[in-house]
Amino acid sequence: MYDPAHFHVNGMARGCYVYMLMAEAEGCIRIKVGLAANPIARLADLLCGCPVAPEVMAVAELQNRKRAYACEQALHQVLARWHWHREWFSFNESDREEFNAAWRKVFTAFSTPSKRVKWKKLSVEEIIAGRQARQAASRHSYGRAGDAGRDFLRHVREDP
Numbered sequence: 001m002y003d004p005a006h007f008h009v010n011g012m013a014r015g016c017y018v019y020m021l022m023a024e025a026e027g028c029i030r031i032k033v034g035l036a037a038n039p040i041a042r043l044a045d046l047l048c049g050c051p052v053a054p055e056v057m058a059v060a061e062l063q064n065r066k067r068a069y070a071c072e073q074a075l076h077q078v079l080a081r082w083h084w085h086r087e088w089f090s091f092n093e094s095d096r097e098e099f100n101a102a103w104r105k106v107f108t109a110f111s112t113p114s115k116r117v118k119w120k121k122l123s124v125e126e127i128i129a130g131r132q133a134r135q136a137a138s139r140h141s142y143g144r145a146g147d148a149g150r151d152f153l154r155h156v157r158e159d160p
Contacts, residue, residue: 016068018075019059020103020119023052029096031089033079035072037065043127051088057127058119062110071110071117078102 019039021032030052036042039059047054062068076087079102084090091099107117 015061015063016065017059017061018068018072019057021046021050021054021124022056022058023050023054025052028090028092030084031079031082031091031099032087033072033075033089034087035065035068040127040131043124044131047128051085054124057122057124059122060107060117060119062117063115067110071106074106074109075103078106 017036017039019032019034019036019042021034021043023030032046032054034042034046039057043054043057060071062071079089079099082089082091082095082099089099111117
């Protein structure tokens, strides 16, 4: 079944994404490294049980799920020294340069001459605001249909 969300504007099929969810807490920078076919939908799931308030989500698209999984695993390996909890990593500001150098090595290894793997930064606040606006628009259009249903029921009850 065709789903436009699985294709780029040019018609090419989308790959899979590796993401980093970033937050600052207790004087440390906390990062969750993960894998998702739809990172925006994954963010919604993560916000429910997230131990910290995320501020930025960075996503990098890879050609397919197998390659994205391998990249995610490589990131977990090179970032192991900063492992905090499950897929979360934690480091101090003084480690930022070394942390960034570690993930850059992985991205260089997974880049090809035709496709450089790179992060695209997204504001979590903007993603949430956009999602809430879409939900409100959806409720608004549903609400009008709901009004018709209530009017119908009121009409039915008023008839003898």
